[in-house]
Amino acid sequence: MDQIGIGLAGLGTVGAGVYKHLIQNRAIISERVGLELAVRRIAVRSVGLVRSVHAPAEIITSHWEELVDDPAIEIVVELIGGIDAAYQLIMRALDAGKVVVTGNKALLAERGFEIFEKAAEKGIPIFFEAAVAGGIPIIKSIREGFIGNHIESIHAILNGTSNYILSKMTEESLDFPEALRQAQAEGYAEADPTLDVNGWDAAHKAIILASLAYGFWIGTNQIHVAGIETVNGLDVRFADRLGYKIKLLATIRTNRDDLVEAHVHPTLVPKQHVLASVNGVFNALMVRGDLVGDTLFYGRGAGQDPTTSSVISDLAQAAIWYDSGGKAFGFTPHGWYGECLPIEQVSSGYYLRLSVIDAPGVLAQVASILGSHQIGISSVIQPEGHEGDAVPLVLIIHDAPFDRMRTAVQGIQSLDCVKAQPMLLWVLS
Ligand SMILES: NC(=O)c1ccc[n+]([C@@H]2O[C@H](COP(=O)([O-])OP(=O)(O)OC[C@H]3O[C@@H](n4cnc5c(N)ncnc54)[C@H](OP(=O)(O)O)[C@@H]3O)[C@@H](O)[C@H]2O)c1
CATH class of the missing domain: 3.30.70.260 (ACT domain)
Structure with a gap:
């Protein structure tokens, strides 16, 4: 079977999962893709670190440039996170004609416009399923499954940490600080949970979804964002008495003038609404298209295995694209919509x-x-x-x-x- 060369940048939570499962599930993936996905080089920050996965020492480097320069690598997977190095890596990979897979929502939200412009100029696809809602295949659904629809609205719970904290506050009558402490103890919140609880992790994902759905790039200054840090136990209890649950909800929709709304903030969701019953670390998205009507997506929005599932799906698509040539997947701007409604x-x-x-x-x-x-x-x-x-x-x-x-x-x-x-x-x- 023919092989396709992969350069894996990052061997942390997601990178290690991708490496492990590309090896464990090699037979079935090759069978389905018709090609063998061969990891030829791995870039990390600290080469000497003891890791949960064992890759041959000779393929590990601390210089991501080696992935970009290696002619035996056709696909570069960026899983290092952060903005600056990841941006350099992706731009250099595209310049070198490599297909890019990334899970980096912060980078796409901040600099996606430039990255997709470069990809379009080069005629090379970028795949980023893992950047939004972890294991839920929402990018492919919006880009392909709903291609014949005007997207009327997306209501989504996109941050598992916030949802876990709000669920704890609701079910166990905890205040925010105690619920956060429990989330950290259970491993559902980082030691520094800022981006999760201040709403910006969900906002990064909402920016990507809104831009895909409406065909123009929405800037970080065009989305209204508020986090859950100010929600207090009293509000959760009063909301409950009034028939609501509080969720950190991303709302993306158009109005009659085709202006686009994008906002993320704590929202009272009626208890009978399907999103009100999404608890714990789960994510969910309700997408309404003019043809399809309401659709619901539910699953794990983070974590090693669910995120790996999305990255491997992107790798398979990238390999098939590379092997057969084809239309570049990325962000396709169009002029149907074009303006955001001020908050x-x-x-x-x-x-x-x-x-x-x-x-x-x-x-x-x-x-x-x-x-x-x-x-x-x-x-x-x-x-x-x-x-x-x-x-x-x-x-x-x-x-x-x-x-x-x-x-x-x-x-x-x-x-x-x-x-x-x-x-x-x-x-x-
Ligand atoms: N974790 C999740 O559940 C999840 C879900 C969806 C999307 N994502 C996204 O996936 C990406 C990776 O997340 P993660 O949780 O796997 O991160 P992580 O555990 O912190 O791993 C980052 C990896 O990148 C390596 N690295 C960092 N800077 C580097 C550089 N300049 N050059 C080479 N290697 C470098 C690190 O090397 P060392 O190991 O040597 O330090 C580490 O192996 C992020 O963009 C994140 O937003 C994560």
């Missing part, structure tokens, strides 16, 4: 939790400010319990543009009867 103009329902003095007339003052911005209240609860000399007041607000709602909240915050920073969350309608 200020995006409309949604909201959850507003206030800490107010326990006195008559408070609700009337709050309602009056909302009314003066033409914002309606859909329901109110005043749960039992004092926070010092204040009590909680929770409102569910009808759909209103975000800028109007934000201005109204600033007005409410300045009322003498409001004792703490209001908590404003989005509600999925």
Whole structure:
């Protein structure tokens, strides 16, 4: 059987999984692809490190340039992460005519436009299934499965760590810091969980999805992002009483004017909505196309084996492309859509939790400010319990543009009867 040469950059969590399973499942992969995928060189940072997988010492190097310069390598797999070295590696690989596979969502979100431009100029494909939702084949589905559709919306839970923390907060009535500690103890959160909990890991994936779905590259400054660090146990419990679960939700959709919305933030999801039952480290995406209607994808969004599954699928496709020649897969810009809707103009329902003095007339003052911005209240609860000399007041607000709602909240915050920073969350309608 003919072989195709692979240069593997990175032998960490994902790289080690890819190497191990390319060897373990060699027979079935070769059978299906019609070619043998042969790892010819591996680049790492520290050559001397003791590793969970044993690759021959003579193929390991600390210079990724050797992968790019090796004529026996046709496909370069970038699994080193980070931005600068990964960017250099991918651009040099494309220049050298190598097909690229990557799982690097941060790099694609930050510099995808330049990378895909270079790939298009060279007529070489890039495969990046592992960059979004780990083992779920969502990139192939959007790029190929839904090619005949206008994508009307994507609602997605894209960060397993945040979902695990929110699930713990819901099921065990924990506050954020304790739920984060448990996620770290279970190995579901990094020692530095910043990108996971501040929403940016999910936002990187949302940028890639939105750009693929709508055919123009969406910049990191065009997506509204908020993380779960500010969600507190009270909000989870009040949301529950009102019939919702709080999820870190990515929303990507078009409106009637074909303007594109992309935002990621904690959102109240009605309990009967299918995404409300996605718990723990799982990811899920609900994609609505004008032809296909609603579709649902569910699975593990990270971890060695699920991510390896996606990388090997990309490798197989890359090998088949290389062997047969063909249309370059990457990012295909088109002019059907072309602009993002500023977040200020995006409309949604909201959850507003206030800490107010326990006195008559408070609700009337709050309602009056909302009314003066033409914002309606859909329901109110005043749960039992004092926070010092204040009590909680929770409102569910009808759909209103975000800028109007934000201005109204600033007005409410300045009322003498409001004792703490209001908590404003989005509600999925
Ligand atoms: N982990 C997941 O579940 C997951 C899921 C989806 C996507 N991804 C993406 O996959 C990529 C890899 O993630 P990971 O978790 O496998 O990372 P990781 O465990 O930190 O592994 C990184 C690997 O890259 C090597 N490396 C780093 N800088 C290098 C350089 N300049 N030159 C050569 N080698 C270098 C490291 O070498 P040493 O071993 O010598 O330090 C290590 O083997 C990231 O882009 C990540 O976002 C990860």
